[in-house]
Amino acid sequence: LAMYESKRAGTHGWKAYDESMTDRRNRDALLAAELEQAGDQLSVLYQPLVDLSTGTAVAVETLLRWHHPTLGPISPAEFVPIAERSGAIDDIGRRVLDQACRQVRAWVDAGADPAFYASVNVSPRQLEDPAFLDDVLGVLERSGLAPRNLVLEITETAIVDQRTAIPVLTALRERGIRIAIDDFGTGYSALHYLTRLPVDVLKIDGSFVAQLNGTRQGAAVTEAIIRLGQILELTTVGEGIETAAQAAELQALGCAIGQGYLFARPATAADLDPMITGRSPGTGTRPAEPGGRHP
């Protein structure tokens, strides 16, 4: 078939296609191998979630960063799926959770609101791990963080296999840990089983927030998700808020919490310290990460 295709399409087109597939596979394999020894090349940034009516930070989402010594910064949108396939995410995910819990405990101790929470991304593979529940409980115990200070973000793809997901989510919630569905509306068939899922929060994907432009058409999906959240008594969080107009529209539609570059970019714990604890900034704070891209 390849020979036939290359003749028919011309060797050029076929070869270019073939090479880009090979490049992709090579880079994936390289990154998978490099991840095994990434160690402290990996770090975590925190992005505040704010109460849209008061503007105060109520939580932080932890976001992984990988700075490779020769390849430079690599987006989690690229390496997290690779780490899921290789299994490296098990260990990395535990470290992120551990760091998030310790950091939020430190912030609460330093004067943050006692209800301040960490919102931590969990990959489908972690959720399927039979040891996941005990891992999470162990991390909470060691860090001294209360279960109500932790929200786990899962995507719709993670709950496709309901027979595995529902018992784990139920057990986590029985312990007081809350569950958010991340990027809500972008996956498959979440609506189909949403009413049966043990969840607390819907995160409205940034692609829907970006459509807000003051028209009914632009607000259609966002408004429907917020309404759904109200009916099911879930908290809604708007993601990827970049303009004051988007924030105002979300709030007018009944969305409680927002997250996005408008409020703060993902930043180091030290940089966020003053905002979260209310203490004055120390000297030599570094600026938050540059950027403007959405994966």
Ligand code: C2E
């Ligand atoms: P996500 O969980 O949906 O995270 C939100 C993404 O939107 C983050 O991208 C964040 O930096 C970006 N963002 C925040 N505000 C804005 C904004 O106003 N405008 C735009 N354009 N983008 C904004 P990031 O950090 O590159 O992460 C990408 C994805 O990688 C995450 O999407 C999540 O699915 C995954 N990820 C990141 N950290 C982890 C982790 O620790 N574990 C797992 N399993 N996945 C992670």
Ligand code: MG
């Ligand atoms: Mg997330």
Ligand code: MG
């Ligand atoms: Mg998201």
Ligand code: MG
């Ligand atoms: Mg996402």
